[in-house]
Amino acid sequence: MNKQANPISRRTFVASAGMLTAGFFLPARGLFEDASPVTTIIGEAAKSPVTVQKLRGNLSVLDGSGGNIVVFTGPEGKLMVDAGIDVSKEKIKKVLAGLGKEPLKYLVNTHWHFDHASGNEWVHGEGATVVAHTNTKKNLARQIRVDDWRYTFPPSPAGALPTVTFAKDRTMTFNGETIRMHYYGPAHTDSDISVHFQQADVLHVGDTWWNGHYPFLDFNTGGTIEGMLRATDENVKRVTGKTIIVPGHGPVGNKAQLVEYRDMLGEVKTRIEAMKKQGQSLREVVAGKPTKRYDDKWGKFVINGDFFANLVYRSV
Numbered sequence: 001m002n003k004q005a006n007p008i009s010r011r012t013f014v015a016s017a018g019m020l021t022a023g024f025f026l027p028a029r030g031l032f033e034d035a036s037p038v039t040t041i042i043g044e045a046a047k048s049p050v051t052v053q054k055l056r057g058n059l060s061v062l063d064g065s066g067g068n069i070v071v072f073t074g075p076e077g078k079l080m081v082d083a084g085i086d087v088s089k090e091k092i093k094k095v096l097a098g099l100g101k102e103p104l105k106y107l108v109n110t111h112w113h114f115d116h117a118s119g120n121e122w123v124h125g126e127g128a129t130v131v132a133h134t135n136t137k138k139n140l141a142r143q144i145r146v147d148d149w150r151y152t153f154p155p156s157p158a159g160a161l162p163t164v165t166f167a168k169d170r171t172m173t174f175n176g177e178t179i180r181m182h183y184y185g186p187a188h189t190d191s192d193i194s195v196h197f198q199q200a201d202v203l204h205v206g207d208t209w210w211n212g213h214y215p216f217l218d219f220n221t222g223g224t225i226e227g228m229l230r231a232t233d234e235n236v237k238r239v240t241g242k243t244i245i246v247p248g249h250g251p252v253g254n255k256a257q258l259v260e261y262r263d264m265l266g267e268v269k270t271r272i273e274a275m276k277k278q279g280q281s282l283r284e285v286v287a288g289k290p291t292k293r294y295d296d297k298w299g300k301f302v303i304n305g306d307f308f309a310n311l312v313y314r315s316v
């Protein structure tokens with residue numbers, strides 16, 4: 001079930017994590033604006049192939065364009081969960097064509113971030129109805145500065161905005177499958193939803209789970225460590241040993257891996273909370289390496305241990 005990450009993109013992500021570490025105590029300007037991981041990640045997607053992995057039934061996952069994209073095919077058409085980065089359009093179109101001739105009917109966004117939704121406009125242009133949480137539409141429609149990415153996202157074009165939105169839950173039947181969408185409440189952002197293909201028992205949990213990597217918390221649109229833990233507890237309760245769980249980033253995983261992530265998040269939060277309560281400053285906490293025992297496993301992607309400690313400190 002596991003697949004290797006593209007070694008080239010891994011190297012670039014590690015480089016961008018280093019830049020994040022160098023920049024995070026400094027005000028965003030000049031040099032660091034240029035070094036935004038957003039620019040790096042878009043550049044990487046432009047070069048990366050898009051690969052496909054079969055999951056179960058008519059469900060597949062596409063890798064190589066930012067976040068993991070799930071594709072569901074059948075006689076009524078295709079449904080995508082997330083659209084990836086717009087620079088991957090031609091490569092994704094080719095992979096979709098290889099999965100069947102049926103037209104694209106639906107796109108569901110797990111949240112508003114560019115590496116999951118910047119392909120919305122072209123997917124919508126292919127005829128797909130775009131479904132998302134109301135906050136995904138709200139965030140895509142406006143200009144947003146994400147300070148920790150040192151990047152300002154302009155408002156999305158009208159064609160990229162979700163046309164069907166919901167506040168809490170939405171269930172649809174498509175290709176004979178029951179697809180349940182559920183809002184987590186504020187977690188990684190204020191717009192995160194899960195998408196559960198109930199008969200196939202495949203659950204896309206968006207960026208509430210980065211399998212094998214420290215997650216990002218987007219404080220500019222409502223992310224919190226508390227919310228991430230709440231969402232992760234909910235994910236753990238929802239799945240069984242048979243559920244195929246698609247994270248926002250990292251390889252497709254299972255319940256045991258999800259539990260390991262939940263335990264890591266909980267322990268890092270508890271430790272940093274205690275240090276902060278004792279009066280330690282952000283610099284002191286980061287210098288104390290509170291994530292040390294986890295860094296070899298979790299700190300080698302976009303967010304390294306120092307940066308994750310920084311995010312958690314500011315969130316407790």
Ligand SMILES: [Zn+2]
Nearest residue numbers: 111113188207
């Ligand atoms: Zn995200």
